Amino acid sequence: MSSTSFLVNGMPGAAISPLDRGLAYGDGVFRTIAVRQGQPLLWDIHYRKLAADSARLGITCPPADIWREEMARLFAKQDSGVAKLILTRGIAERGYAFAPHAETTRIIMRTALPAYPEKNASEGIRVHLCATRLAHQPLLAGIKHLNRLENVLARNEWHDPEISEGLMLDQEGWVIEGVMSNIFVRSGTMLVTPALEQCGVAGVTRQRILELAPSFGLTPDIVHLSLPELMQADEVVMCNSLYGAWQVVDFNGRTWAKGELSTSLRRVLQE
Amino acid sequence: MSSTSFLVNGMPGAAISPLDRGLAYGDGVFRTIAVRQGQPLLWDIHYRKLAADSARLGITCPPADIWREEMARLFAKQDSGVAKLILTRGIAERGYAFAPHAETTRIIMRTALPAYPEKNASEGIRVHLCATRLAHQPLLAGIKHLNRLENVLARNEWHDPEISEGLMLDQEGWVIEGVMSNIFVRSGTMLVTPALEQCGVAGVTRQRILELAPSFGLTPDIVHLSLPELMQADEVVMCNSLYGAWQVVDFNGRTWAKGELSTSLRRVLQE
Numbered sequence: 001m002s003s004t005s006f007l008v009n010g011m012p013g014a015a016i017s018p019l020d021r022g023l024a025y026g027d028g029v030f031r032t033i034a035v036r037q038g039q040p041l042l043w044d045i046h047y048r049k050l051a052a053d054s055a056r057l058g059i060t061c062p063p064a065d066i067w068r069e070e071m072a073r074l075f076a077k078q079d080s081g082v083a084k085l086i087l088t089r090g091i092a093e094r095g096y097a098f099a100p101h102a103e104t105t106r107i108i109m110r111t112a113l114p115a116y117p118e119k120n121a122s123e124g125i126r127v128h129l130c131a132t133r134l135a136h137q138p139l140l141a142g143i144k145h146l147n148r149l150e151n152v153l154a155r156n157e158w159h160d161p162e163i164s165e166g167l168m169l170d171q172e173g174w175v176i177e178g179v180m181s182n183i184f185v186r187s188g189t190m191l192v193t194p195a196l197e198q199c200g201v202a203g204v205t206r207q208r209i210l211e212l213a214p215s216f217g218l219t220p221d222i223v224h225l226s227l228p229e230l231m232q233a234d235e236v237v238m239c240n241s242l243y244g245a246w247q248v249v250d251f252n253g254r255t256w257a258k259g260e261l262s263t264s265l266r267r268v269l270q271e
Numbered sequence: 272m273s274s275t276s277f278l279v280n281g282m283p284g285a286a287i288s289p290l291d292r293g294l295a296y297g298d299g300v301f302r303t304i305a306v307r308q309g310q311p312l313l314w315d316i317h318y319r320k321l322a323a324d325s326a327r328l329g330i331t332c333p334p335a336d337i338w339r340e341e342m343a344r345l346f347a348k349q350d351s352g353v354a355k356l357i358l359t360r361g362i363a364e365r366g367y368a369f370a371p372h373a374e375t376t377r378i379i380m381r382t383a384l385p386a387y388p389e390k391n392a393s394e395g396i397r398v399h400l401c402a403t404r405l406a407h408q409p410l411l412a413g414i415k416h417l418n419r420l421e422n423v424l425a426r427n428e429w430h431d432p433e434i435s436e437g438l439m440l441d442q443e444g445w446v447i448e449g450v451m452s453n454i455f456v457r458s459g460t461m462l463v464t465p466a467l468e469q470c471g472v473a474g475v476t477r478q479r480i481l482e483l484a485p486s487f488g489l490t491p492d493i494v495h496l497s498l499p500e501l502m503q504a505d506e507v508v509m510c511n512s513l514y515g516a517w518q519v520v521d522f523n524g525r526t527w528a529k530g531e532l533s534t535s536l537r538r539v540l541q542e
Binding site for chain 2: 093139
């Protein structure tokens, strides 16, 4: 039985037209937001990112109040779970051209929090090096859009449930991100994350960690990160809005002792 | 009023779940097929391509008979129009992983033939050089998949109705295709079309023209095509399954006299 419920343009349980451009072309953006006791965590940052991503595609994002009110309809005050927000360019007959102010399709879905193993947080995770590489497309880089076939192919390279994430490189071999995560690498007091100007998704938790780093005595930076640099790092941490932060302890033939960074980050991210 | 009708997994007028992976990730493939007097043109080639594209994404394509029968339900014997077929990996809760034999979502839509100006065929077309460039992704190149944001961005670079197509280059500047078309370039008795190993969609009409070229006394080839080579060609022709073939007569500061190739191709393609 599904625990999912949803609103489409504010209508409970409504369905999507086969003519929606979100389906036809992946012409839209999305967010995945943790909800605790009715509150979408980091909502202001998520909304700013949703609006900015929409603007880059020329899609008009509905005001924050509308999203906020509809999330409140799906999540009562005591509810926790995941809110997935999708915004598409709306319905059109065939053809790539779009009208500049077409009516968008706004979807909010409520799902349960994923059942991640507790040891992912307490012991760290094993990570697969993906053969699927991210293409360079600066016009779409950083945006959490609906064209995610690269992530689908990468995620399905492994089926071992002991492997919790996959690390993706770009076509030139630079480290970019996880399949569902961003990545940070600590070397001494430097905490770096890859530049996402050519590909990748610039997540909200990545942004939060860049802001939080100084409070841990770490100097954040955005860099071109090579695989050899990652392999020599003191700690490698992956992050997203649902699980917070996990340390990578087994990747590409190397193991790392469990450190403190991911635990500290998770604590602060949940405040 | 919409002239569209559709079947979803054989159900008339059914809608798409917001959980469909076609919407969430663009996780699927499609075909656009001209239908004349109830007959989907070049169906055998379209089906082989649909099945081959699905296989490359690990999606199980339903048998040809099912698609054929459902098209017959949407198009009576005297009907003409467009059949758009979409196949997605089906419904799933959040997450990129997929079950190997999940139930797919099969959509057939009937729409009217686009109302292209007659002069596109008789006089040729003006074409825009797109600033949006195609990313290199060999794992997806050639496939008519649902991740089409590059085409959306490219198509919306121009709004002049006198411009009928846009020409897309890849990130390295090689000529690849039109926004909704493939491209051929004739120089003397050579008829070449770009290689699509890194990006682009390998259309059915492109394949047909490669097969037909010798019957016109032309030698077909698949090449890396530069923009300067295209500019010096004797004739440039764009093609797809709906309009057949149009000659490019105005592009990037050059005009071409109207030749015979596009007219000849269109006649044979419609047989």
